[in-house]
Amino acid sequence: MKTILAFAFLLSAPVGFAQPAFTAPPPSTAPVADSAQRRAQYLARRMESLRWRTDQAVPGEPAKLGLAEIAAKLALREDAAACSVRIVELMKTPTGDMFWMFPATAISYLGRDQLTPEAKAAIREAWRTYFPLRGDTENHWVMYYTTMHLMADLWPGEGANRWFNGKSSAEISAESRAWLLHWIDLTTTIGQGEYDCTHYLGEYAIPMLYLATWAKDPQMRQRGRMMLDWIFADFAVETLNGAYIGSHARTDDTTVLEKWNALSSYFAWQLLGNCPPPAAYGGWGIYFSTIAEHYELPEVIYRIGTDRSGSFTHTERKRTRHRWRNSDVRNAPVYKTAYITPDYALGSDQGGLLQPIQQHSWDLTWSVPDPRGVHNTIFSVQPFFGPEELMMYFAEMPDYMPASVTFQGKPTYISEAKLLGGSPYEQIFQQDDTLITLSDIPASAPWKQINGFFSKDLARLEEDASGWLFAQGGRAYIAYRPLAPYEWRPLEKGGKRLLSPHAKNGTILQAAAAREFASWDEFKARIRALPLSIAREPTLRVAFTSLRGKKIEATYGAAPRVDGRVVDHAKEWKLFAGPYLNAEVGGRKLTLTHGKLKRVIDFNTLTVTDSSGP
Amino acid sequence: MIAGRRLFFVAITLLASAASGAELKHDLYVCANVSGQGGVMGRSTGPVRSGLFRSADRERFEHIGPHHIRTFTVTFDPADPARLYVGLLDGILRTSDRMKTLRIVTGWDMQEGKSISVDPSRPEHVYAGIPDGIAVSHDRGQTWTRMNAGIRRAYTESILVDRTQAGRVLAGTELGIYLTEDGARTWRLVQATDKVTYAIRQSPHDPKVFLATTSANGAFRSTDRGATWRRIPSVPSERTLHNIEFDPHNPRRLVYCGWGAGVQISEDDGATWQDRTTGLPRREVWRVAVDPDVPERIYAGPYQEPLFASDDFGRTWRPLEFGKATVFDLVFVPRK
Numbered sequence: 001m002k003t004i005l006a007f008a009f010l011l012s013a014p015v016g017f018a019q020p021a022f023t024a025p026p027p028s029t030a031p032v033a034d035s036a037q038r039r040a041q042y043l044a045r046r047m048e049s050l051r052w053r054t055d056q057a058v059p060g061e062p063a064k065l066g067l068a069e070i071a072a073k074l075a076l077r078e079d080a081a082a083c084s085v086r087i088v089e090l091m092k093t094p095t096g097d098m099f100w101m102f103p104a105t106a107i108s109y110l111g112r113d114q115l116t117p118e119a120k121a122a123i124r125e126a127w128r129t130y131f132p133l134r135g136d137t138e139n140h141w142v143m144y145y146t147t148m149h150l151m152a153d154l155w156p157g158e159g160a161n162r163w164f165n166g167k168s169s170a171e172i173s174a175e176s177r178a179w180l181l182h183w184i185d186l187t188t189t190i191g192q193g194e195y196d197c198t199h200y201l202g203e204y205a206i207p208m209l210y211l212a213t214w215a216k217d218p219q220m221r222q223r224g225r226m227m228l229d230w231i232f233a234d235f236a237v238e239t240l241n242g243a244y245i246g247s248h249a250r251t252d253d254t255t256v257l258e259k260w261n262a263l264s265s266y267f268a269w270q271l272l273g274n275c276p277p278p279a280a281y282g283g284w285g286i287y288f289s290t291i292a293e294h295y296e297l298p299e300v301i302y303r304i305g306t307d308r309s310g311s312f313t314h315t316e317r318k319r320t321r322h323r324w325r326n327s328d329v330r331n332a333p334v335y336k337t338a339y340i341t342p343d344y345a346l347g348s349d350q351g352g353l354l355q356p357i358q359q360h361s362w363d364l365t366w367s368v369p370d371p372r373g374v375h376n377t378i379f380s381v382q383p384f385f386g387p388e389e390l391m392m393y394f395a396e397m398p399d400y401m402p403a404s405v406t407f408q409g410k411p412t413y414i415s416e417a418k419l420l421g422g423s424p425y426e427q428i429f430q431q432d433d434t435l436i437t438l439s440d441i442p443a444s445a446p447w448k449q450i451n452g453f454f455s456k457d458l459a460r461l462e463e464d465a466s467g468w469l470f471a472q473g474g475r476a477y478i479a480y481r482p483l484a485p486y487e488w489r490p491l492e493k494g495g496k497r498l499l500s501p502h503a504k505n506g507t508i509l510q511a512a513a514a515r516e517f518a519s520w521d522e523f524k525a526r527i528r529a530l531p532l533s534i535a536r537e538p539t540l541r542v543a544f545t546s547l548r549g550k551k552i553e554a555t556y557g558a559a560p561r562v563d564g565r566v567v568d569h570a571k572e573w574k575l576f577a578g579p580y581l582n583a584e585v586g587g588r589k590l591t592l593t594h595g596k597l598k599r600v601i602d603f604n605t606l607t608v609t610d611s612s613g614p
Numbered sequence: 615m616i617a618g619r620r621l622f623f624v625a626i627t628l629l630a631s632a633a634s635g636a637e638l639k640h641d642l643y644v645c646a647n648v649s650g651q652g653g654v655m656g657r658s659t660g661p662v663r664s665g666l667f668r669s670a671d672r673e674r675f676e677h678i679g680p681h682h683i684r685t686f687t688v689t690f691d692p693a694d695p696a697r698l699y700v701g702l703l704d705g706i707l708r709t710s711d712r713m714k715t716l717r718i719v720t721g722w723d724m725q726e727g728k729s730i731s732v733d734p735s736r737p738e739h740v741y742a743g744i745p746d747g748i749a750v751s752h753d754r755g756q757t758w759t760r761m762n763a764g765i766r767r768a769y770t771e772s773i774l775v776d777r778t779q780a781g782r783v784l785a786g787t788e789l790g791i792y793l794t795e796d797g798a799r800t801w802r803l804v805q806a807t808d809k810v811t812y813a814i815r816q817s818p819h820d821p822k823v824f825l826a827t828t829s830a831n832g833a834f835r836s837t838d839r840g841a842t843w844r845r846i847p848s849v850p851s852e853r854t855l856h857n858i859e860f861d862p863h864n865p866r867r868l869v870y871c872g873w874g875a876g877v878q879i880s881e882d883d884g885a886t887w888q889d890r891t892t893g894l895p896r897r898e899v900w901r902v903a904v905d906p907d908v909p910e911r912i913y914a915g916p917y918q919e920p921l922f923a924s925d926d927f928g929r930t931w932r933p934l935e936f937g938k939a940t941v942f943d944l945v946f947v948p949r950k
Binding site: 093095096097098099131133134135136140141145160161164165166167175176178179182322324325328330395397398399400404407408409 | 651654655656657658660661680681682683684703704705707715716717718721722723725726728745746766767769788810812829854856873874898900917940
C-alpha cells in the first residue's frame with residue numbers, strides 16, 4: 001500500500017518543475033505522518049534538484065556543462081557521451097583542491113558504467129598530475145580523506161607513480177582510513193571541531209553519503225551511514241522550521257542575519273521538507289542529491305527535526321578545532337545550550353574564542369511563515385579580531401593574516417561594525433529562554449564596544465524608560481537589556497546596529513511567546529517587574545530573576561549560578577542531553593528518542609539498533 | 615625587451631661571480647605563493663603556478679614543484695644535494711629528480727612542515743618542525759617518529775642541526791629555543807621567549823655562533839653552540855622578525871627582515887644596524903637571503919610583491935621575478 005502511495009505521489013509531482021522550490025511558495029511545516037509519502041516526497045525533491053541542475057546545461061555551450069551538471073546528468077543516466085567529451089576537457093585544468101576532489105569522485109563513481117574510456121582515462125590522469133591541497137581544517141580533511149579512500153577503492157593495486165602524492169593505492173587506502181577513524185572517534189567522544197556550521201554541514205554530509213554508498217569495505221560503509229545519522233540528528237534537533245539556530249562554529253555575513261539562507265537549509269528541505277531550499281539548492285546540495293536515494297533519514301530524526309509542538313532544552317558539548325598556539329590544550333570544550341519552542345529558539349555557547357573568524361556565539365531566532373529575505377534573528381557580539389586569534393587556529397605567520405582573510409571571503413573580519421566572530425572578552429550564560437552576556441574589555445582590545453543586531457523585520461521595537469528594549473519578532477516577544485549606554489547605527493542590509501561603546505558591558509535577553517500574555521503591555525509590565533541588579537565595580541555582575549522564575553547570577557570571570565547553585569559546565573555538559581539526543585562524553589554512542597521511537601547509534605559495536613516502545 | 619633585461623642581469627651575475635673568482639656553485643630555490651592575496655585553498659587559483667621554483671642563473675626561474683600555494687620550505691641532503699625535502703601544508707615531500715617523481719613521506723598526523731634540517735654528520739637523520747611538535751626520520755625521510763617530549767607548547771617553526779655534532783639540534787618553538795644532544799630523545803629549554811622563534815642560523819664562519827629571530831623578543835645570539843643565548847640589544851622587539859642570515863663572504867655582516875621591519879643590515883656583527891629597505895615597495899618583508907656565490911648579492915621577498923635582488927647589499931634593489939608573491943623561503947642548493 002505504501003509503495004502504491006509513493007508511486008502515486010511521484011506521478012502527481014509536477015512535470016518539469018517549472019517553478020523550483022527555492023522560488024515556490026514555502027512548504028508546510030507540518031510533519032508528514034505516512035512514511036511512504038515521506039519517502040516519495042524526499043525522492044521527488046531529489047529529482048527536482050537534479051532536474052534543475054541538468055537544465056542549467058545548454059547544448060552547444062560547453063562552459064555551462066560543469067562538474068555539477070555532469071554529476072546530475074550521470075545521476076539521471078543522461079547524455080553520457082556529451083558528458084564524457086566535456087570531462088576530457090575539464091580534467092585538463094582541475095582546480096579547487098578538496099572542492100574538486102568530491103565532485104570528481106562523484107562523477108567517477110556515477111560514470112563507472114556510463115563514461116567513455118577516454119573520459120575515465122582523463123579522470124585517472126588528473127589524479128596523477130593534479131596536486132590538490134589537503135587543506136587546513138576539519139571540513140577540508142573530511143572531503144580529502146573520504147575521496148582519497150574512495151578513489152583508492154576505485155583504482156586498487158596501483159603503484160605510487162600513479163598518484164599525485166607518490167603513494168600507492170594501498171598506502172592511500174590505509175592512511176585515509178586511519179584519518180577517518182580518528183575523526184569519527186573525536187566526533188563521537190568529544191564532539192565535532194567545526195561544529196554546527198550553516199554551510200559546512202554539507203562538507204561533512206556529502207562525503208559521508210559517498211562513503212556509505214561507495215566504500216568497498218562494508219565496515220566503512222556502515223561508518224558512513226552511522227555518521228550521516230549522527231550529523232543529521234545533531235542538525236535536526238537545533239532547527240526551527242529548517243533554519244539552523246543558535247551557536248555555530250562557522251556561519252557567514254549573510255546567514256548570520258538571514259538564518260535560513262545557507263546550505264544547511266538545502267538539507268532541511270531535502271530531509272525534512274519543512275522549508276524552501278536556498279537558491280540553486282545551496283550550490284553544493286546537488287552533490288548530495290546525486291545519490292540521495294541511497295540514504296533514508298530515520299523516522300526518529302525526522303520527528304526530532306519537525307516536531308515543534310512543545311518547548312524543550314537541548315545541551316551538547318563540542319570542541320574547538322585544533323589549536324596550534326596560544327593554548328595549552330589541543331581542543332578546548334564548547335558548551336552549547338538551546339531552548340526551542342514552536343515560536344522561537346534561543347541558542348548559545350559559553351563565549352570566548354572558540355573558533356577563528358566566523359564564530360557565532362548566540363542568537364534568538366523566531367519562526368516565520370516564509371524565511372526568504374527575512375532577518376528573523378536578534379543577537380549581540382563583542383567585536384574582536386587579531387593575529388592572536390588566527391595564530392591559535394592557523395599555523396601561519398601572524399601579521400599578514402588579519403588583513404589577508406578579508407580578501408578570502410571574510411570581508412568584515414577587521415570591521416568595527418562586524419556582527420560575526422567570537423571574543424576572548426565575552427562570557428555567555430543561558431538558562432531556558434534567558435541569556436546574559438558579560439564583557440570586560442581591556443584597553444588593548446581592537447574595540448571596546450558591543451554590537452547588537454536589530455532586524456528590519458522586527459514587528460515592534462520600543463526603548464523603554466526602564467532601560468529595557470522591547471521588541472517583537474513573529475510570535476516572539478523579546479526583552480533586550482544593554483548593560484551600558486548605547487546609540488544606533490544604520491545597517492546596509494536593513495535594520496540597525498546597537499552600538500554600546502563601553503568596556504564593561506553586556507546584554508540580557510529574555511524571550512517569551514506572545515500567547516503567554518494577554519497583551520503587549522502585560523509583557524512589558526512583567527519584564528519591568530523582574531528583579532534585576534547590575535554592578536560594574538569592582539567586577540561586572542548581573543543578578544536577574546527570569547520570566548521562568550530562575551534567579552540567575554552572572555559574574556565576569558566566574559561560573560554562573562542558578563537559584564544559588566553553581567553551574568559547572570565541565571561536569572554537567574554531556575555530549576548530548578535533552579529529550580531527544582543523549583550521549584556521554586567519551587561514549588561513542590548516541591541514543592535518539594522521540595515518542596515511542598528509539599535508535600541507538602553505537603560506534604563501539606558499529607551497530608544501529610531501532611526499537612519502538614509501547 | 616624583458617629577455618634583453620634578463621640577459622643583462624645574467625651577465626652582471628656572471629661577471630660578479632667571475633670577479634670574485636667563484637663560479638655559481640649553487641642553484642637558488644624559492645618557495646613562493648604567487649597566486650595573490652586572495653589565493654585560498656579550495657578555490658581556483660587560475661593558471662599561475664605556485665610552489666617550488668629553481669634558478670640556475672639567478673635570473674630565470676623554473677617552476678619545478680607541484681602547483682601548491684602553501685610550500686613553506688626546502689632543504690637538501692648534504693650527502694646528495696639532489697635529494698630535496700620540501701615542507702608544505704600536506705607534510706614533508708621528498709624528491710631526488712626535481713619533482714619528476716615525488717612522494718609525500720609523512721602521514722596524516724604530521725602536517726605543515728615548517729622547517730627541515732638534515733644532520734650533516736648522519737644525513738639519514740632528518741628533523742622537521744611542524745605545528746604540533748617535531749618529527750624525526752632515521753631513514754632519509756622514509757618513516758617518521760614524533761620526538762618532542764619535554765617541550766611545552768610544541769609548535770615548532772625552526773629547526774637546525776649543529777653541523778659539528780651528530781644529534782645536536784636546536785628547535786625554535788612557540789615559547790622558546792630548545793636543545794637536544796641525543797637526537798631529539800630529550801629536549802631542554804635553553805632560551806625562553808614570549809612568542810615563536812621563527813629562524814635559527816649557524817654561522818658559516820664560526821660554528822659556535824648561532825643567531826635566532828623571534829616574534830616578540832627581537833633577536834638572540836649564542837656563542838657556545840646554542841647552549842646559552844643573549845638578546846641582541848640593538849635589534850628591536852616590536853616586530854615579528856622572519857629570518858636572519860650571515861654573509862658567507864664577510865664574518866661581521868648580518869641581515870635580517872620582518873613584518874614592518876624591512877631589511878636591516880649590520881656591518882659590525884650586530885652592534886649597529888642600517889635600514890636598507892629603500893627601493894623595496896614595502897617594509898613587510900617575508901624573507902631575506904645572502905647569495906653564497908655572488909658577493910654583495912642579497913634577495914628580499916616583500917609581501918605580495920615581486921622577489922627583489924640587490925647587488926650592493928641592499929643599497930639599491932631591482933625586481934627579479936614573480937608578480938604578487940609571498941616568498942616563504944629562499945635556499946641555495948649545492949650543485950654537487
